[in-house]
Amino acid sequence: MEVFSESTIQALCLGFRYLLLFFFSFFFSKIFSLFWLSPVAVRRQLRRSGFDGPPPTFPLGNLTEMYKKVDVEIEAPVACISHNIHSTVFPYFARWRKTYGKVFIYWLGTEPFLYIADPEFLKKVSSAGLGKKWGKPNVFKNDRKPMFGNGLIMVDGDDWTHNRHIIAPAFSTTNLNAMFGMMVDSTTTMLDGWSKFMSMGIHEMDVEKEITRNAAEIIAKTSFGISEENGKKVFEKLQAMQSMLFKSNRLVGVPFSKILSPKKSYKAWMLGKEIDELLLEIINSRMEENSESSNGQQDLLGLLLARNDYKKMKRTERKLSSRVLVDECKTFFFGGHETTALALTWTLLLLGLYPEWQKALREEIKEVSGGEPLNSDMLAKLTKMEWVWNEILRLYSPAPNVQRQAKENVVVGEVTIPKGTNMWIDVVGMHHDPTLWGDDVNEFKPERFKDSINGGCKHRMGFVPFGFGGRICIGRNLTLMEYKIVLSLILCKFSISISPTYVHSPEIMLSLRPSQGVPLILHPLE
Numbered sequence: 001m002e003v004f005s006e007s008t009i010q011a012l013c014l015g016f017r018y019l020l021l022f023f024f025s026f027f028f029s030k031i032f033s034l035f036w037l038s039p040v041a042v043r044r045q046l047r048r049s050g051f052d053g054p055p056p057t058f059p060l061g062n063l064t065e066m067y068k069k070v071d072v073e074i075e076a077p078v079a080c081i082s083h084n085i086h087s088t089v090f091p092y093f094a095r096w097r098k099t100y101g102k103v104f105i106y107w108l109g110t111e112p113f114l115y116i117a118d119p120e121f122l123k124k125v126s127s128a129g130l131g132k133k134w135g136k137p138n139v140f141k142n143d144r145k146p147m148f149g150n151g152l153i154m155v156d157g158d159d160w161t162h163n164r165h166i167i168a169p170a171f172s173t174t175n176l177n178a179m180f181g182m183m184v185d186s187t188t189t190m191l192d193g194w195s196k197f198m199s200m201g202i203h204e205m206d207v208e209k210e211i212t213r214n215a216a217e218i219i220a221k222t223s224f225g226i227s228e229e230n231g232k233k234v235f236e237k238l239q240a241m242q243s244m245l246f247k248s249n250r251l252v253g254v255p256f257s258k259i260l261s262p263k264k265s266y267k268a269w270m271l272g273k274e275i276d277e278l279l280l281e282i283i284n285s286r287m288e289e290n291s292e293s294s295n296g297q298q299d300l301l302g303l304l305l306a307r308n309d310y311k312k313m314k315r316t317e318r319k320l321s322s323r324v325l326v327d328e329c330k331t332f333f334f335g336g337h338e339t340t341a342l343a344l345t346w347t348l349l350l351l352g353l354y355p356e357w358q359k360a361l362r363e364e365i366k367e368v369s370g371g372e373p374l375n376s377d378m379l380a381k382l383t384k385m386e387w388v389w390n391e392i393l394r395l396y397s398p399a400p401n402v403q404r405q406a407k408e409n410v411v412v413g414e415v416t417i418p419k420g421t422n423m424w425i426d427v428v429g430m431h432h433d434p435t436l437w438g439d440d441v442n443e444f445k446p447e448r449f450k451d452s453i454n455g456g457c458k459h460r461m462g463f464v465p466f467g468f469g470g471r472i473c474i475g476r477n478l479t480l481m482e483y484k485i486v487l488s489l490i491l492c493k494f495s496i497s498i499s500p501t502y503v504h505s506p507e508i509m510l511s512l513r514p515s516q517g518v519p520l521i522l523h524p525l526e
């Protein structure tokens, strides 16, 4: 018996075809609108507001020009080290600035970015961005997910306010002082290793590697109470992921770019998963113990876990999920060691280059400590060291840029920045701008910070190594303390000079790093 007549079946097939056609048209029109029409509308609006920039192509935006190979002259070692690094690390920005000025639009794929190297404009943006108008760019949240997840550095809105409020007490003076001993111990162990090498006649070493490992150990112990062995595992995997995600040019902002490099995306995802599992194990065992760290003070993980204790929670508060806990740990593990290690590494390089400053710092340490072991009160008196610290953060800012995204239309002075527009604040560009700092902008002159916390910069927003506004770096006091401890201990034990094998070629790999390491020659002091 026939259930459907032939004509009914034909009508059903036709209907199905129309449905499919409708579905595909709808899907493609959505994609077209999302990745083409909306960006074009944003571009028109920005141009109407007076922002120009290099013309983008679809779907790469300006990536082709950004990734164009430039003949970077690997600088001659040591004798010709120049601190004029902006056009080396951001050649495309240096080029575009000549044509379009210090504020212009460029495109990462189909994502509009407002490039900013004008502190006055940044000031206006910053004061217009109170509340929740500015957040972190979705394109980076997605791209850097395996690295930071929804940790403090990436999260926005109420979640950011909530998490920052919980985390801030971990950086109180009491907690920082309690970390002092651990920082000294880790560093002393590292330096004992250096002394052993020297007793075997080995005087040259790549200090970047050593300092980075030490900084990772310090953050693992002080913030999470993690054993050296577990800390090392997390550290190695994070390093592998960083190199995978940021070492080569990628199609950030290009629609479906992850599908275009499936192997890389899969590897990054796998590494992210392995780190998450390791951290989850650590979190669970801390939960079983007690939310207090072993030495009685509340470290970062202790605070996060205590916050999750039902007995201490307010009725309106939400519990932090395991996902959030893992993401915060990842964020702090990475953010907490890499930048500090780089600041120290660049410092050692420059102290090798300017022995008069090495001598001045050594004398200051001697004067402040009177030959006694360092303590936290002494650190505050190391003022010349603080000038050097600031000058390093100016010339070789470990965080070379800061980004934001307009979460709604934002009025900045006379212009409206449309919702969805990203901002790229070129920290290196501002720190090397002669109109802000004078003709000696590319010289190493720590004394410029002697009488001014801004180093004599003509605009207070021209020096922003730790970002600005409410989202200023939460770890800035911790990092300065670690910097002073590690540097003091090194300078008291060794003299530093630069190895003739050193090649000066700073590169951006998320942070600003020496691409070929920093081989130094060390000698024990009498």
Ligand code: HEM
Residues within 6 Å of the ligand: 152, 153, 154, 164, 331, 332, 335, 336, 337, 339, 340, 343, 397, 398, 399, 401, 402, 403, 464, 465, 466, 467, 468, 470, 471, 472, 473, 474, 475, 476, 478, 479
């Ligand atoms: C020389 C060392 C450091 C530099 C140059 C540095 C730089 C920065 C910058 C520029 C920002 C602002 C990012 C933005 O606004 O988008 C930031 C935020 C942050 N930093 Fe640091 N940082 C350093 C050390 C540290 C340390 C030691 C930690 C942790 C122990 C840390 C944790 C964070 C976190 C969690 C944020 C996000 C804060 C928020 O959005 O509320 N940083 N850092």
